[in-house]
Amino acid sequence: MLHGMDTDMIGDFHNDDEQQDWxxxxxxxxxxxxxxxxxxxxxxxxxxxxxxxxxxRVINDSQFHSTFDKFVCEEILPTFRKRLxxxxxxxxxxxxxxxxx
Numbered sequence: 001m002l003h004g005m006d007t008d009m010i011g012d013f014h015n016d017d018e019q020q021d022w023x024x025x026x027x028x029x030x031x032x033x034x035x036x037x038x039x040x041x042x043x044x045x046x047x048x049x050x051x052x053x054x055x056x057r058v059i060n061d062s063q064f065h066s067t068f069d070k071f072v073c074e075e076i077l078p079t080f081r082k083r084l085x086x087x088x089x090x091x092x093x094x095x096x097x098x099x100x101x
Contacts, residue, residue: 001064002027002059009033009050072100 002010011029033050052053058064076097084090 001061009046
């Protein structure tokens with residue numbers, strides 16, 4: 001999803017070696033994209049534009065939504081349920097409903 005976006009505004013993956021590592025912790029956001037123009041000392045803040053650009057991309061990326069839903073339903077929720085059962089917050093033999101947005 002992040003490929004093809006303006007790297008000066010949105011950011012890019014940092015690469016220390018010859019092989020690209022596409023892990024999220026290697027994604028570097030430009031400092032001027034974190035602040036709105038009015039709060040940036042040099043008045044070159046791109047926060048509003050970067051946020052709306054990324055929001056538009058996320059809203060319209062059906063593959064991202066599908067991958068995210070799969071990740072939440074198959075990875076996060078089963079682990080979360082096990083931890084809730086382990087601490088006694090929910091009974092093991094009863095169904096539990098989770099909602100997220």
